[in-house]
Amino acid sequence: MKAVTFHGERDVRVERVEDPRIQHPADVIIRVTTGAICGSDLHLYHNAIPGLLPGHIIGHEYVGVVEEVGSQVTAFRKGERVVGAFHVACGRCRMCRREAYNQCEHGGVLGYGIAFGDLAGTQAEYARIPFADTTLRRVPDGLTDEQALFSGDILTTAYGAVANSGLQPGETVAVIGCGPVGIMAVQSALAMGASKVFAVDLVRERTDLAEKLGAVPVPSGEVNPSSRILNGTDGEGVDVVIEAVGGSPTLKLAFELVRGGGRISAVGVTAEDTFAYPLMNSLTKDVTFRIGLANIHRDMDATLALVRGGRIDPTVVVSHRLPLSQAAEGYRLFDKREASKVILDGSL
Template sequence: MKAVTYRGVGQVAIEDVPEPKIQHSGDAIVRVTRCAICGSDLHIYHGHIPGMVPGSVCGHEFTGVVEEVGPGVQAFRKGDRVVGTFHTACGHCPMCRKGAYNQCREYGVFGYGVAFGNLPGSQAEFIRVPYADVNLRVIPRELSDEKALFCGDILTTAYGAVRNAQLQPGETVAVIGCGPVGLMAIQSALAQGAARVLAIDLLRDRVELAERLGAVPIVASETNPVAQVNKLTGGLGADVVIEAVGGPRTVALAFELVRGGGRISAVGVTTAESFPFPLATSLTRDISFRIGLANIHRDIDATLALVAGGRIDPEVIISHRLPLAEAVEGYRLFDSREATKVVLIPGE
């Protein structure tokens, strides 16, 4: 089958690789109909993720059709349209039973190398899904594959970040970063009851897209975002700040934007090992700070329902649709920020 493979820093390729086979009774083989290039795939592309061996299949966002199931699979059968979770969970370990699927003892990420479970990725014609009853969801009939695609990753990541911040109806939310996750966070915050969402990014075109989604635009390359947020909140700061970029600089900005007694939810993927936490300031200002891996299994059913109900439109972030064979160009476009989101279509 054709697949996108990692070849080294700044290099991916389209190669022929063996089709996946059932290895365990709970496995399913899915024929991929849509997959996408995620911002966290760029960490692999830039060589920041250990354990990526040249030839590894990339990708972790996908929808598809079930082609085969192992004898232990109960919830799915051949022909079912499904969306997969980007990270896997076993469903039966102590952490899964607590609902902390993102802390599963058998946690893995598709297409993220040896350090994350050594699971071949989804930028391919077929993918093997372990513990399929846990890691797949049937796509509602009224949803296209593209509308369901991001419920397995970035939409649910953003939704979970807002949920983790314990947003109260009528509060003001500031979102740092209007990339795909940030744009999903804007829609998620509005769906969960935010009165206003302040959208902050360096790039004007991304902020303008956020504005079309109902956010108040703040172009950080043209104005001081702290001053603007203070102006818009009467000097208080935002009730909730969602950090959707990743890294010490934007996390530090979140502490400047949040009001006293407010909450910060950091969901941007980072490879930084440490951050100078403002301990005394957080103490005196009563700031709550939360950071963590997305718990997709906890929230995926909610996001599928919101998309099906028309409350969130995930397709607005798609700027490019390319055949899988043009994935190398897709990575170039996404890495250079010429694309907001690239969807790849196997078989074209």
């Protein structure tokens, strides 16, 4: 089969590789019908992930059709359309039993190299999905591949960040970063009953899109986000801040935007080891700060239902649709920010 493989910094290729096969009775082999390039794939593209060997198949956003099932798989049959989480979880260990699927003792991330379980990725014609009963969901009737796709990663990441904040109906929210994850955090917060969502990004086109979806745009390249948001909340600050960029500057901003007694929920990935925590500000303001990886298995059914019910349209972020054979061009465009989200369709 053909697959997208990693060869070094900014060097990904579409190559002929061996077909995947069932390695464990809980595996399923899928024929990938639609995939995408994720913001997290750019960390690989920049050679910033240790333990990624040349030739490793990458990618972890996928929808497909079940081709073959292992003997322990009970939930799926050949021919069914499925969407899956970007990280796999066994469903049986201590962590999974606590619904901490992102902490699974046997877990890993598809297409992310040795440090993440050494699992081949899904930017390929076929892929092996471990622990399929836990990791996959049937695509609900009536949903296209593209509508279902993001429940396996960025939509559910965004939704989970809002859920982790404990958002109550009627509360105000600021989302920092309006990339695909931030846009979906805006959509999730509105769907979960936020009264007002401020959308902060340096790039005006990105806050324009958030505005179309119902947010108050805060183009932070042009206006001071702190004064804009304090003014917009009677001087209080927002109840909840969602940080969807990654790194110190935007975490620092989150502490400025949150009201006394409010909550910050961060999902942005960063290579920084430490962050100068604003201890006195946090102490006096009684701020709750939470950061963590997405817990897709916990929230995937909820996001699929919101998409199916027409409450969230995740396809608004898609700017490019390319065949798998043009994946290298897709990575280039996405890396240069000429594409906001690249779909790789199943064709070659």
